[in-house]
Amino acid sequence: MNGFSDFRDMASTYCGDGPVSSFIDAEINLSRFSRQTNFAYPGAQELLHHLTWYGAQVKLGEMAWQRIEGLAKGNVGLTLGTSVFPDSAVLGYCPSCRECDFQHYGMTYWHRLHQLPIVFFCPIHGDRVVRVRIKRSFLHKEFPVPGDFESDQNSSEPKFSLNENFWRGVAVMAAEVLQGAELPDADLMFSVMADELRRRKFVPPLSGGRLTALSEQLAAQALDNPSATRSPETVVFLKRIARSFDEPAAGMVLGRIVLLYWLFGELATVRERCRWLSVFGSESEISLPKAATIRTKLEAQYRRACTAYIKAHPECTRLDFQRAEYRNFRWLLHNDKIWLDRQLPIPHRGGKQFVLF
Ligand SMILES: [Zn+2]
Structure with missing residues (x-):
């Protein structure tokens, strides 16, 4: 920053073309900015992933990874205000x-x-x-x-009394999400959350009375004195968190971390559940409308991977496919068995191949 008298000068040099009237609202020319900072980050995508909060949103399934790719290609106007500060002031x-x-x-x-x-x-x-x-x-x-x-300093106290232990746990989990390496993929995480919420009888459908019940349960954990916390602020706060489950856009940003912490206590448990789900599949079908889109997307993805493998290995046996693409195989077996059976090489009688039914 040496040599600049005003942050707006720096912003015009590093962020875009021409003079800008505000530092944090200056539209960033991302490709240029990433060229200038490529000593630290190899490209625009990595930069967005590490320096903005989009990374966490992608991990939680609140934003598609493609959106970061889109932003990295510079199709959308990006400012410090929108990409870095949840509340710019x-x-x-x-x-x-x-x-x-x-x-x-x-x-x-x-x-x-x-x-x-x-x-x-x-x-x-x-x-x-x-x-x-x-x-x-x-x-x-x-x-x-x-x-x-x-x-x-403005008052950092929220307008309701916090259960400090609960929110310390949430903070630890948020740190893991932001700083940790890979998380289970968002679709799996969604299924795991849905399963747990269903087990606790909050879904389906997660709306109306159920949402109130969910907020009340959450209040019991998150607030010091849930019976005395009927203030409008508390209710709005809790409902926004609860809604982040099925309506990420309407819910509180990162409210999903709060829900995950409430449901599972720590990220290791979520990871473990996702791992189990990816191996054994879900016991029950997910009946939420959003799940239908996820299923279609997954189905297309797994079908593509399966045909690609068979095309690349025309001589393969069923066992070869299962060994090479285990996760793919398990998913298709549980969700798309008839299609899978038709794609796979025909098992020889008495041979080592197995039948799916
Ligand atoms: Zn500290």
């Missing part, structure tokens, strides 16, 4: 993290994790995240770091 930090950053790096920075609207406590230190309201006009000239605005 409010930033959060953990006081202990700030101390550590000072000791380690001699400077502080805003941690992506602390900006998530569902993170109220630092998963490392347990401190309550301090949220600061920053005047947008300020961002044209300078970019404040944590602690610059002691006087301008």
